[in-house]
Amino acid sequence: MKVGFSGQLAGALTDSRVRMQDRPPPCPNCPGSNGPCPNGSCPNGAASGETLELDRSPPRGTWLLEFGAPDTASVNSASSVNSASSVNSAASVNSAASANSASRRIALCPGKPVTIGSGETASVRVRDRTVSAAHCRVSVERHGLVIRDLGSKNGVFVAGARVAEAVLGRAPSGFTIGRTSVVVRESESTRAKSVAAAIPGLVGDSSAIRRVAEEVLQAARCRAPVLIQGESGTGKDVVAQALHQLSGRKGAYVPMNAAAFPDSLADSELFGHQRGAFTGAVGNRTGAFEQADRGTLFLDEVAELSPAIQVRLLRVVEDGHVRPLGGKEQRRVNVRLLSASWADLNERVLQGRFRADLYHRLATLVITLPALRERKGDIPALCVALLERVQGELGPKVVTADALDRLAGYSWPGNVRELGGVLYRAGLRAPSECIEPEHLVLGSHKRRRAELVVLTPAEARELYELHGRNTSAAARAACVPRSTFRGWLERDGSS
Numbered sequence: 001m002k003v004g005f006s007g008q009l010a011g012a013l014t015d016s017r018v019r020m021q022d023r024p025p026p027c028p029n030c031p032g033s034n035g036p037c038p039n040g041s042c043p044n045g046a047a048s049g050e051t052l053e054l055d056r057s058p059p060r061g062t063w064l065l066e067f068g069a070p071d072t073a074s075v076n077s078a079s080s081v082n083s084a085s086s087v088n089s090a091a092s093v094n095s096a097a098s099a100n101s102a103s104r105r106i107a108l109c110p111g112k113p114v115t116i117g118s119g120e121t122a123s124v125r126v127r128d129r130t131v132s133a134a135h136c137r138v139s140v141e142r143h144g145l146v147i148r149d150l151g152s153k154n155g156v157f158v159a160g161a162r163v164a165e166a167v168l169g170r171a172p173s174g175f176t177i178g179r180t181s182v183v184v185r186e187s188e189s190t191r192a193k194s195v196a197a198a199i200p201g202l203v204g205d206s207s208a209i210r211r212v213a214e215e216v217l218q219a220a221r222c223r224a225p226v227l228i229q230g231e232s233g234t235g236k237d238v239v240a241q242a243l244h245q246l247s248g249r250k251g252a253y254v255p256m257n258a259a260a261f262p263d264s265l266a267d268s269e270l271f272g273h274q275r276g277a278f279t280g281a282v283g284n285r286t287g288a289f290e291q292a293d294r295g296t297l298f299l300d301e302v303a304e305l306s307p308a309i310q311v312r313l314l315r316v317v318e319d320g321h322v323r324p325l326g327g328k329e330q331r332r333v334n335v336r337l338l339s340a341s342w343a344d345l346n347e348r349v350l351q352g353r354f355r356a357d358l359y360h361r362l363a364t365l366v367i368t369l370p371a372l373r374e375r376k377g378d379i380p381a382l383c384v385a386l387l388e389r390v391q392g393e394l395g396p397k398v399v400t401a402d403a404l405d406r407l408a409g410y411s412w413p414g415n416v417r418e419l420g421g422v423l424y425r426a427g428l429r430a431p432s433e434c435i436e437p438e439h440l441v442l443g444s445h446k447r448r449r450a451e452l453v454v455l456t457p458a459e460a461r462e463l464y465e466l467h468g469r470n471t472s473a474a475a476r477a478a479c480v481p482r483s484t485f486r487g488w489l490e491r492d493g494s495s
Contacts (some may be wrong), residue, residue: 060402063140065106066183067126115140115150116177129176130154144168145184147175154178157401159377160408173205174380176401179434183384200245201238203385204378208370212239219365220246221231225317229304229360230369232481234418236340237300238366244296248337256288259304259487266309271316273323289322293333300363302339303348304487307355314358327337337362372412372419379419386420387427394427399435404432413443413479461487 037198107125108114114123119133126135132152139146145168149155155162155175166175174183199213218228220243228236237255244253259270272287305313316322317337321354331495339362348354372379383404387397399407403426412418426439456465457479462484467473475485 051144063108063145064185065108065124065138066185067106067180076468086385108138108140108145110140112136113137116182117150117152126177126180128178128180134486135177141167152177154401157404158406159380160401174384176404179400181380181384181398181400183381198422199239200242201235203243203382204375205381205426206370206375206378208375209378212367212369215365215367216242217369219243221364223336224364225337225339225362226367227345227363228338228367229345230340230342231415232342232373233415234369234371235416236369237298238295239369240298240300240338243338244298244336247296249295251293251334252291253296253298254288255298255300257300257483258309259481259484262487262490263306263308267307267312267325270309270313271322285324287324289316289320289333290331292335294335296336296338298321299337301341301481301484301487303341303345303354303482304344305354310355310358314361317358317361372381372415376408380404382416382419383407383423386416386423389420390424390427394424396428396433397423397427397435398433399423400437402437403440404436405448406440406442410442418443439442455488455489460485464489 040254062139106114115134115137116122116124116126117133117135118126118128118131122134132150132154134150134152135152136156137148146165147158147163147168148165149156150162154177157163158166158168163175168175168184174181176182195313199216202209202213202216216239219301226243228239230236240255241253256269268285270287270289272285272290291297316333319322320334321332323330345354345359349356372382380399383399387394387399391397391449407419407422414421422440422442423435425441426435429439430436430442460474460478463477464471464474467477471486472482475482478485
C-alpha cells in the first residue's frame with residue numbers, strides 16, 4: 001500500500017507510478033483478441049481486471065546506492081535468492097571507494113532488483129543490527145528507483161516519514177533503514193548530460209528547486225539585470241555565483257553588500273575615486289563597477305540603499321558609464337548587474353521607500369528562491385552535501401532516521417544557512433559517525449523571521465543603546481545580519 005504525504009514531505013518523492021484498473025491492451029501474439037488474451041498458454045494472457053503498469057519500457061543507465069552506516073554494505077554472492085552471476089550483474093561494490101571510507105557504493109541496473117538486509121539471503125547485506133534480515137527491495141522501474149518495505153521491524157524512511165513504498169527521482173536523494181543512510185545517485189555515465197546542465201551549488205530535487213534551476217539556466221544566457229529574492233539563508237549568493245559561472249563572462253565576479261557602507265562612502269565603493277578627491281584620498285581607487293568590467297557585479301541587500309545612492313546607481317544602470325569621484329571623464333563599463341534582497345522590493349516601491357524606475361531596471365529578470373520549509377523533501381540531500389563540506393574537519397557523519405524526522409519537523413527560519421550550523425554543531429557533539437536526535441540543537445519556532453523586521457535608523461539606534469552599544473547583540477535581537485544592522489547605524493551617524 002502507498003502512503004500519502006503532507007505538503008512538507010511531498011517534495012521528497014516523485015509522482016507515484018501510474019497504475020489503472022482497466023482492460024488490458026490487445027494481445028500482440030493473438031490476432032483478433034480484444035482485451036484479455038483468451039489463450040491461457042500465451043505469456044500475455046491475463047485475467048480481466050488485472051492491475052497493469054503503463055509504459056513498461058525500462059529506463060537506461062546505472063544507478064548508485066551509496067551506503068553510510070555503522071559498518072559497510074557488501075554484496076552477498078552466496079545469496080539463495082539470486083545466483084552469483086545475477087547478483088554480480090545487479091549489484092557490485094564500487095572498487096573505487098576508499099578502504100577507510102564509511103560509505104560504499106553499489107551499482108544497480110534496470111531489470112535487476114536487489115534485496116537489502118542484514119540476513120544471509122539478502123543480495124546486498126548491511127552489517128547493521130537495526131536492519132531486518134530482508135529489510136527492503138530496490139529496483140529501477142519506469143518512473144525512477146522504487147523502494148518497497150518487506151515488512152521490516154524498523155521501517156524505511158524518506159525525508160523523515162516511514163513509507164511502505166516510495167519512488168525516488170533521478171537527482172541525488174536518499175532513504176534510511178535502521179541506522180543506515182542510503183544516498184541514491186546516478187552513475188557518472190548516466191548523469192553526463194545532467195551534470196553539464198547542473199547549477200553549481202544548488203542541492204535538491206524538489207519541484208521548487210527544479211524551477212529555480214530552469215530559471216537560472218535561462219537567465220545565465222542573457223545580459224539583462226537579475227533580481228534574486230528570498231529569505232535570509234536561502235542561497236541568493238549561490239545563485240548569483242552560478243549565474244556568473246554559467247554566463248561565460250571573462251571578467252571578475254565582484255560581490256558587495258549594499259548595507260555595509262554608508263552614504264558618504266557609496267560613491268567611492270561603487271564608482272571609485274581619484275587622488276585628492278576628498279580628505280584621506282591619498283591614492284586612486286577602482287570602484288566595484290570597474291572591477292567587474294566584462295564580468296558580474298553582485299549587489300546584496302540592495303533594498304537597504306539610501307535614496308541618494310539609488311539615484312546615482314540608476315544613472316549607471318541606464319547608460320553603462322561611471323565617473324570616479326573627483327574624476328573629469330566618464331568610463332564605459334560592460335557589467336552584468338545582479339542584485340538580491342530579502343525584502344519585497346515591489347512592496348518597498350509601493351511604500352515609497354525604493355525608486356520605481358530603479359526597481360524596474362534591476363528586476364528585468366526575477367528569480368525567487370524558496371524557503372527551506374517549502375522544500376523539506378530536499379533536507380536529506382542537503383544533509384549529505386553540507387556534511388561532506390566539513391568531512392575533513394569532523395570526519396564522516398550520517399544523519400539517522402530519527403534525526404531526519406526531527407529536522408523535517410522544524411520550521412527553519414534561518415533556512416539552509418541555519419541547517420548547516422545545526423549539522424556542524426551536531427557533528428561536533430556526536431561521538432560516533434551517527435548523528436542522533438539528541439545531538440541536534442534547534443532554535444525556537446517562535447523566532448521572528450528577518451523578513452518581518454524593518455527598522456528606521458532611529459529605531460536601530462534605540463535598540464543599539466538598549467543592548468549596551470553591542471552591535472552583534474542588537475542585530476541578533478532584530479533577527480537581521482550584523483552588516484545590515486551596522487549599515488543602519490552608520491547612516492544614522494552612530495558607530
